[in-house]
Amino acid sequence: MTSSSDTVVDPSSPPAPRRKRVGLLPRILVAIVLGILLGLVLPEAVARVFTTFNGFFSGFLGFLIPLIIVGLVTPAIGELGRGAGRMLVATAGIAYLSTILCGLFALILSLLLLPSMLDGASIDALENPEDSAIAPYFGIEIPPVFDVMTALVLSFCLGIGLTLVSKGALQESFVQLRTIIVRIIEAVIIPLLPLYIFGMFLGLTMNGQIWTVIGTFLAVIVLVLVMTVVVLLAQYGVAGWAMRRNPLRMLWTMLPAYMTALGTSSSAATIPVTTECAKRNGIPDAIADFVVPLCATIHLAGSTLKITTFAVAIMIVTGMPLNLGALIGFVFMLGVVMIAAPGVPGGAIMAAAGVLASMLGFGEAAVGLMIAAYIAIDSFGTATNVTGDGAIAAVMTKLSKGRVSGDLAEQHHPQVHGV
Template structure:
């Protein structure tokens, strides 16, 4: 989950320094990542109409270096985030943890497959003959970089995935010790790199990409594609939530529409905060309103915020298919299905990535679907543009999982969680 950077304050320092730091932090929170990316896109479209090519090449050069660094970092992101996430799932509350994790994974996979099937059926018709050739043929672009810097990764993405699974599962079989602590520290390092370098520079990278698309005459195709896919994604999230609460209503013997209505405060909170973690207290209270016992709600909701990202998987799958269509990439059904199943696993690392699930998914997009750095960058822009809708779908679905766990645990769970269970769920 996104954790704020701890800042040690020197007692001898003047009081003005902490105050100025706090003021800067408040300013950054008011002008978040989404507004900065939207501003970057608007400026790129406007300036792309008048900017001289010599200046545009500066941004093209930056994008080349930045994408090279991002490609170098992606395998490290996978190892640094997925490994400890899998290891920590092994130290839960026994059968209840296994059942919750299994339902969460099944929900995520079914949402991804639903999005894949509907996207393959509808998007070719909805997008018509829209094409963006410059993403897959950057050498044909009219804007060339001044220079290029090669930054080869330490190992490729598939090696990183397999290594993460082996180490993460292995760590669940041994006593917690120095190795697991090392991966926790590696996760902290990776998160700080993302916070300090990737996230601040991401709007500039998006600016350079959309500047190139504007100067190459492709920008209106991109915008039309975005709007079309956003409408499709929103419609699919409605269908997914209705299906989830139809099952939840059966599990609880209650009106599913009434249960979904009771979850509205959680949905709206996630829509405003774009954070599953920040919405946990509201989601927990809403689940209890639906008749979920305190013990189950207090266990399932925080865990679901970490491992249940059905809405995010739906969005990523839909946008991936859209980009493959408009760039002329081949749509291999086997590779796309494998992508969805792998995405469901990688998503457990997403709450630890500032900037959302798309950062954790970047490696899978490259390894399974052959996405270039430019295509991944376009995915990031598209994903963050509607990030809050995916988060809202995720947390609302957590309430449905809690209802299912109530039925499966009926008669065996009452009261509050033990102190040990609380510690295991919250990682303390």
């Protein structure tokens, strides 16, 4: 008999199949369902364990948010501006304009429709874990190094400064800092999010607020999906004019990119498909190869639309004042912050968390609800983002007047974000 240690492996045999990891969205959905069901039967002593964890997690997240802003926004601005040619500046400007217009469209429609859609839907101001009736066993204060607005201003100053100097140790340091921050998000924040959201929905159920929250989510999701269709029709109306083609046919040609993004929730994974679809729409190869990877980083119209709509909905049901000036400023700032969204599922809402807190006054529980709502339809936002990239490529073809700019000879393919 041959011992197991002497077993010979046939090199021609197929490798053992990898265990397929469960995606973030299924884990979030399971956490929500379990939180609701166990909230009906779980004793308070056990629920306080999860409340204690949520207090610690939200404190750590609050500590990390300013570092996320500095670590992601600073190198993103520095890379975007360094050696920027006319094609890069024009593409970035159009992408930012598209993102802002989508955010303003979502804001206007939300302010017009959501008050009547959510009429009668009201919950008390969302409580932080330490203020909840289900009190934590203990709390740990983790004060941030600096506040969110300081982080934003510091990031802009340093990022713009990096565009004015030659690449050196400082630029490399911020790139390494970005790598560290993204690893923390991937290895700590994202894996623990389902447990955090479970604790939140457990508390909402035990406090009697859960059904209002679910009703609000469903109504807003329907509105968001309708708005994404309107946005894509508008974007390809402009693209059809630019290319002198049927906009609906162009949009249909982009369907493989939309479906790929819907299945992967990743702009990065969709770049080859988006590029190929754009070329089928008559985009010159050089322009498609430059614009699509760049816009995968900086064009997050669908994500901005979702975040704006859900933010207004939460403000309405919690009785927060709807200050139009603050909301408009929030949309413009959100367009900048989206550039730094890390390439992980839910990365856009993680980057936006600081702006939600600093400009709209969202507390920890409100930000947690935003994260849950955003991830619930994350793939639809990503699909809208990448499909819109093809429209921007069409506009850039029109602006280049058929002649590819010399700037494309020095193409800059930055790290892809926008998930």
